[in-house]
Amino acid sequence: MLYSQTTAPICQDEDAEQLAVLKKHLIEQSTANRLSEVFKALSDPNRLRLISLLLENEVCVHTLEATLGMTQSAISHQLRHLRQLNLVRFRKEGRHVYYALDDEHVRDLFRQGLLHVEHG
Amino acid sequence: MLYSQTTAPICQDEDAEQLAVLKKHLIEQSTANRLSEVFKALSDPNRLRLISLLLENEVCVHTLEATLGMTQSAISHQLRHLRQLNLVRFRKEGRHVYYALDDEHVRDLFRQGLLHVEHG
DNA sequence: ATAATACATGAATAGATGTTCATGTATTAA
DNA sequence: TTAATACATGAACATCTATTCATGTATTAT
Numbered sequence: 001m002l003y004s005q006t007t008a009p010i011c012q013d014e015d016a017e018q019l020a021v022l023k024k025h026l027i028e029q030s031t032a033n034r035l036s037e038v039f040k041a042l043s044d045p046n047r048l049r050l051i052s053l054l055l056e057n058e059v060c061v062h063t064l065e066a067t068l069g070m071t072q073s074a075i076s077h078q079l080r081h082l083r084q085l086n087l088v089r090f091r092k093e094g095r096h097v098y099y100a101l102d103d104e105h106v107r108d109l110f111r112q113g114l115l116h117v118e119h120g
Numbered sequence: 121m122l123y124s125q126t127t128a129p130i131c132q133d134e135d136a137e138q139l140a141v142l143k144k145h146l147i148e149q150s151t152a153n154r155l156s157e158v159f160k161a162l163s164d165p166n167r168l169r170l171i172s173l174l175l176e177n178e179v180c181v182h183t184l185e186a187t188l189g190m191t192q193s194a195i196s197h198q199l200r201h202l203r204q205l206n207l208v209r210f211r212k213e214g215r216h217v218y219y220a221l222d223d224e225h226v227r228d229l230f231r232q233g234l235l236h237v238e239h240g
Numbered sequence: 241a242t243a244a245t246a247c248a249t250g251a252a253t254a255g256a257t258g259t260t261c262a263t264g265t266a267t268t269a270a
Numbered sequence: 271t272t273a274a275t276a277c278a279t280g281a282a283c284a285t286c287t288a289t290t291c292a293t294g295t296a297t298t299a300t
Contacts, residue, residue, distance in 0.1 A: 009178040009218050012186055022179065023187060027172040027234070032165035035237045039162035039229075044258075045152035048159075052147040058129040059142060061277060066132055067143060074259055076278055081258095095267045095276050098129050105236035109159075109229060114147070116225035117155045164288075181247060194289055196248055201288095215246050215297045 047078050054101040174221040
């Protein structure tokens with residue numbers, strides 16, 4: 001078979017039953033929204049570089065700045081974004097603030113995506 | 121331990137060796153760019169709904185329109201986007217055009233993301 | 241040939257997103 | 271207490287993105 005689909009091509013005027021099958025695959029709008037939020041968090045190159053640093057370490061903002069070559073402000077804004085999505089946690093210690101990734105789903109998706117991109 | 125990181129907190133003025141370890145985790149800029157492209161493709165709710173239909177079936181545009189409740193134009197634009205990223209293939213048959221997902225990485229990421237979102 | 245169907249596409253537009261700039265707060269050092 | 275360091279945040283701005291609107295092309299039906 002040229003096209004390795006599990007079912008035949010679906011076109012509504014041909015088979016009404018197929019249409020019903022298709023509709024079962026359609027994800028809910030609310031599911032789509034939540035799913036897109038997760039992927040959106042991983043959709044920016046600088047945010048991905050930031051996440052790659054937080055993946056296995058607690059790191060303070062200043063060190064992120066030095067390592068990423070982004071401005072402190074840009075990093076803080078990105079961290080705020082990730083905080084609002086509950087994807088990172090932070091801990092204040094003296095005048096430092098340590099951030100770490102706090103979502104296993106994102107960690108898993110990041111790693112899987114990386115595997116695919118690196119040798120896919 | 122309160123924070124289950126694999127290494128100690130990293131802050132540059134405390135330990136230069138730790139900084140070197142951290143830098144090894146930082147992904148390349150080009151890797152970040154390519155990775156973000158993949159996740160960006162999955163970052164829009166309507167596109168996710170569209171992809172959910174193409175995940176296991178070849179479907180023609182008109183049926184996508186009827187099922188998704190989006191305009192034909194919006195769907196065609198999204199399909200063009202996915203085409204340019206080589207994420208879908210298409211096949212013309214008479215006056216119909218059948219689309220199908222053509223990237224296992226995206227398929228895997230979609231499914232994994234869905235699992236996490238649905239019962240995570 | 242003419243009309244209708246299926247799909248594509250450029251332009252315009254509204255909204256989202258990421259960065260910078262300026263400034264503010266909290267903690268430590270001098 | 272004064273200065274410096276570490277970080278946060280609002281506003282402004284430029285860019286990107288998704289949709290709509292109008293229109294175009296190709297195929298089939300009449």
